[in-house]
Amino acid sequence: MYDRVKDVTLLIGRVAVGVVFLAHGLQKWDAGLDGVTAMMSGIGVPLPTLSALFLIVIETVGAVAFILGAALPVLGVLFAVDMVGAIFWVHLDAGLTGQGGYELVLVLGAAALALGFNGGRLSLDHLLVGRRRARKAELQTA
Numbered sequence: 001m002y003d004r005v006k007d008v009t010l011l012i013g014r015v016a017v018g019v020v021f022l023a024h025g026l027q028k029w030d031a032g033l034d035g036v037t038a039m040m041s042g043i044g045v046p047l048p049t050l051s052a053l054f055l056i057v058i059e060t061v062g063a064v065a066f067i068l069g070a071a072l073p074v075l076g077v078l079f080a081v082d083m084v085g086a087i088f089w090v091h092l093d094a095g096l097t098g099q100g101g102y103e104l105v106l107v108l109g110a111a112a113l114a115l116g117f118n119g120g121r122l123s124l125d126h127l128l129v130g131r132r133r134a135r136k137a138e139l140q141t142a
Contacts, residue, residue: 003121010120017111018067021079025059026132028052044088051085060084066112069123076116083109 023126028036039046040055046111055060058078067076121126 001065007122008013008119010115011122013111014069014072014115014123015067017079017108017115018063021059021066021112022063022083025056025063028056029060034037044083045089055082066115069119069125070129072116072119072125073122074116076113077113079116080109132136 031039033049034058036052036056037049040051045051048142058075059082062075062078065071066079086105087102087109091105093102094100096103096106108142123130
């Protein structure tokens, strides 16, 4: 019973974090590459076009994959990198809890990183890789 509850809880966490990233990604998608590049350039982000493309892709395609539980460790790290950039380039001057502060960004990055390395069995990663590992472990112990 505990394992089922744990897996459902991890799925809920992945969906919640993924939806937040997706919402921000869709805002960037609507602004378009030129709009996001201009924003990146305006705040002094190096390689603004590449940074904008990274954000649009990771926060849309990556968010959907995260919700589905695909490539979780990679996406967890990429989302954490995304949020470290957001903290340093956008939110740091506002402090942790000030207006526009980085508390939400910090929690999103940490949650994505944690869920990326333990997304649960209700994930494509587990379906595609986890079962194979379990079978291999069973064969080694038999």
